[in-house]
Amino acid sequence: MTTNPAPRSGRLGARQIYEALRDQITARVYGTDGLLPSSRALADEMGVARSTVTVAYEQLAAEGFIETRHGARPRVARAVVERARGRVAPRPPTRIAPLSKFGERLRQDAPVWTEPPRGLVANFRYGELSPSDFPVLAWKKAVVAAIARRPERLAYDDPCGSLRLRTALQGYLWRSRSVRCDVDQIVIVNGSQQGLDICARLLLDAGDRFVMENPGYLMAHHTFAATGAIAVPIPVDADGLETERLDGVTARLAYVTPSHQYPLGGVMPVGRRQQLLAWARKTDAHVIEDDYDSEYRYDAKPIPPLQALEGSDNVIYLGTISKTLSPTLRIGYLVVPARLRPLFRAAKQIMDRHTPLVEQDALAAMLESGAYDSHVRRARRRNAERRQALIDALRRRFGDRVRIEGAAAGLHVVAWFDGLPQTREEALIRAALAKGVGIYPVSALFDAGARGRRRPQRAIGLVMGYAALEPAQIERGCRLLAQAVDEIAAG
């Protein structure tokens, strides 16, 4: 018997012997009788203690590779021998067992994730936050307390989320968003993405239609389209979704961001809200209201959501802490109509049992103590400064050449460069990146089909997120962006 690689000590251990024998058995080096050496003979041959061989043999027997009988030599198990005899050449590994239709759709149109670029002077990518805003001490304290808490048993919890967190959120939603709901209407999810996915699965089948804002949130589009349903893109203006265009549209759901349309930033007035709700009631559609950045409103108090209006029986409200604490924590929440609650519970149980308990507990503690509310106020002040820095810098660097949209709320603005034709967009992105500035065009968020047909924009528009940047970075970034604009305008 040969072994390879040799053990470091120079002497073989039971594991090496076991592995070598296993490899030899599967390579069929033992003859038709399948007999292996006795443990004594093998121990002599290998220069190891007989007990070492015995351990290896016991392991092989436990796994069914060999059969042992007291006093007899071990023998390769009959099933292994027979298998080897009937053996055919394995199929080439390139052959792929079939996928589901969902899998095939994802294969053809997967969402993109790329490692975020590091070390830029200023990256205006939306959706990311500054670590300097994260309340490290308060979160640490809350998490440590949660870990130290000793339940009677470590057991699966309610799929809808811990009662403690749902109770704390119920109060928060009422005082901050005028949402009145029962604790049992709240479902804790792993960030708003899981909220979208659970809605997609419960409400959409292949061939169904869903209404999307155009331009709109790409991951929502991906999530709904992955079910095989078909997008109905509806344009948005400065007041959000143009709800009058819903007349005659049938769809199973509409996805909307009424508090601050993503990406154009419009706030939907109550007339359109009522029109949307009336459409949903009439057509038996659900409305998913993504209230993703409602904590950030700079000119007036936050607007109460659709969910708080009369006639909102078909509304599913979606909130997240990704914009207040961190997108890496993966906590969001749904407020669902009471009649749908058993279904959301069952779906969440199938999807992953429940959201991790320590984070739920920590967030509940921060909501109970008021630490969350005061953190939100602090984050709002800091983001108001960043927003002002961005608006000032854009004005200073571009003057009338820039038109700013959607700045009343949220964590991003849209900057339109009306003098720059959209054909120069790629060149601008490259020129900016060469100077260490990450910019992201709004054109990517238009529906591909509608974009081709209607050409809704001819100028370059940028979605400029500012929540991960300090004011000085924002200023430097805009200065460099202005240089890039000059370059491509001259080029």
Next chain:
Amino acid sequence: MTTNPAPRSGRLGARQIYEALRDQITARVYGTDGLLPSSRALADEMGVARSTVTVAYEQLAAEGFIETRHGARPRVARAVVERARGRVAPRPPTRIAPLSKFGERLRQDAPVWTEPPRGLVANFRYGELSPSDFPVLAWKKAVVAAIARRPERLAYDDPCGSLRLRTALQGYLWRSRSVRCDVDQIVIVNGSQQGLDICARLLLDAGDRFVMENPGYLMAHHTFAATGAIAVPIPVDADGLETERLDGVTARLAYVTPSHQYPLGGVMPVGRRQQLLAWARKTDAHVIEDDYDSEYRYDAKPIPPLQALEGSDNVIYLGTISKTLSPTLRIGYLVVPARLRPLFRAAKQIMDRHTPLVEQDALAAMLESGAYDSHVRRARRRNAERRQALIDALRRRFGDRVRIEGAAAGLHVVAWFDGLPQTREEALIRAALAKGVGIYPVSALFDAGARGRRRPQRAIGLVMGYAALEPAQIERGCRLLAQAVDEIAAG
């Protein structure tokens, strides 16, 4: 104007005024002209400062309820008035907008979650752990370090999981389970449940067939069946799945627990493993290998999984920390064939972006330092004691009347009471519960269809989990269980 409820201070704030006005506007108390009082008049009427009313009016205007013009009285917004005019009685809320087929299947056959009973003398429910085993200090230290770590930005991470955790797991899987894989084959999921769900979605369509062990793991059955696929139950014996019965079976996937069949506890010998892999290759099926409790093996070294055998191209390996650390943390991992990796990544991104980062980081740190391995060794010792306590207690209390299966590994045994007919099962569960003992019959884990047809069991069998109990509780629980058995045998 009347307000209700009155504010605590006795004077109205802007919020109360805003809410009262909003309610009145939606209740259409303003006439056809839609004119509201001037801010001065309303302030006089309410006995508040004019600025308080102005704030309320500004908010109503921001939300589109009213239109304001300098110097004129505010007016209900035209859209709101028109909406009110064209108003029809809302539909009764009992009407339910249609669900997806997935939603309808869940409505008809939802998995069950019930609040675990508290305060029992001994609850033998499987799948729960003792908080006294949890390494509070080590986990706290790892989590605190993870929270304190400051990335450049708080941003979404790789959907497949953090590179650090995947690297640490790669080493762990090799040293503990002989699994050799690339870090890019590892996908971090929220517990094994999400691993099952992601496989179900990528591999199964309605009408497809999936092979289940019978009896087997109910949540896997639920998860696959929720896609509309149809279970093909295959019996198990003391060597796990009876793979010779796969001849002629076509299915898209097979779900197996070869290291320790759940629930009967058989360890699948290598001959059957090869037979299973050959079947999968021949029929283009995937094999999901759930290695859920592989850390617990008391008589021999752990058996290398299917994934480590030759010809395992179609195997998806599934592991979890729910049995070593805690089911409440929600971390598991898949090892997928390299060709499927882009799909699993896309699916995970759609499902919830990624698993929470702090836990991933903490687990990686524990794996790197060796703290996880030494914790597993300690947990194995403690569970070996519990297992011995259970076997001893069952022997002492029942002698030959009990037959114990599946005790070589895992965190549960199956105790068969061959003298007790299955018709007395309900009575025994009730009698035990009355004494403070929670017991769970194996009969619930048989496939409903196959159970009716084949009557594979006539005696009462109990799945007895011991990992959440201390030896003294186990002893007391068995004593009380013996009393319950005596009662129903006499009754």
